[in-house]
Amino acid sequence: MSGSAKPRVLHIGDPVEHNHELYNRLATEFDFVRPATDEREREPFMKALKEKKWGDFHAIFRPFWNNGGEMGQWDHELISLLPSSVKVFASAGAGYNWADVDVLADHGILYCNGAAASSEAVADMAIYHIISVFRNLQWSQLAARSCDPDQFLEAHKFATMTACNPRDKILGIVGLGNIGYTIAKKAYACFGMQIHYQDLYRKTPEQESAVGATFHQSLDEMLGVADCIVLAAPFSGETLINAAKLSRFKRGSRLVNIARGGLIDEDALVAALEDGHLFAAGLDVHANEPHVHPRLAGMRQVNVTSHNAGGAIDTRIGFERLAMENIERVLTGKDAITPVNKHLLKVN
Structure with missing residues (x-):
């Protein structure tokens, strides 16, 4: 200049x-x-x-x-x-x-x-997916949209046996930046969830105290205790959640991704859901957008949206x-x- x-x-x-x-x-x-x-x-x-x-x-x-x-x-x-x-x-x-x-x-x-600028909207979408994977709402939504009375009655009677409230459950957040911390604040205030997180940088004691957060140096350690994992980390070109990582998840836990689809090996996720190691998943982002993995899209315990988390x-x-x-x-x-x-x- x-x-x-x-x-x-x-x-x-x-x-x-x-x-x-x-x-x-x-x-x-x-x-x-x-x-x-x-x-x-x-x-x-x-x-x-x-x-x-x-x-x-x-x-x-x-x-x-x-x-x-x-x-x-x-x-x-x-x-x-x-x-x-x-x-x-x-x-x-x-x-x-x-x-x-x-x-x-x-x-x-x-x-x-x-x-x-997107923290509020993305966090709201994460909360939507968190509610969905705990209450198994995708099953209910698909049954209602089918206009089939038998599917409606099946979901009405039996989906409740697979649903639970998120209150007091452990929410593990991968990446506690602007978006991750906003998710933590909402989940803590709305549901009284126990916030655990893993990040390259630890928050201040004051920030942790505000959401009752527990810091984990190791991702594997957090995967083993969380009832639901939310991915809120940036994508650097490397898959974060592969078959090895999925095996370390707490059995029957849930996974929500509002970050980038490439963070997850989607074939490995299908396998983990099919064998019951993971109970449910909520995915706003997908590895091969605009194409959604067909097997994930067909699962009634998988809630999928069209990369709309920040779309307000x-x-x-x-x-x-x-x-x-x-x-x-x-x-x-x-x-x-x-x-x-x-x-x-x-x-x-």
């Missing part, structure tokens, strides 16, 4: 929809450049970067999770073409498996996600606003609100 020229922001995706006042204010401070839709396809996008079509921009702004990603994976091939002037990449969405945040860090680029209008508005706020803070020398890879930068 030299002279009196405004810092430039590369805006990838559609125009903002909600936070117009904030965008207009930032447009007086920064020079927003928005590539056309056809320029966002991978080859034209990389060609434009090579030709420095958009000059030396200083930030990348992606306000929506469902557009602006037409160029595919942000990997070394693409990131290496970015000008050295880029300081921050702020995007909608909590997940970032589509961006190699370690490579961004190698190039001195701070990546900021939108997790804080409040989230969309928050994603858009948070991305802009992160960019403004970084380009004006302040700390980002939701940095993801700050710990990987050579100079923090």
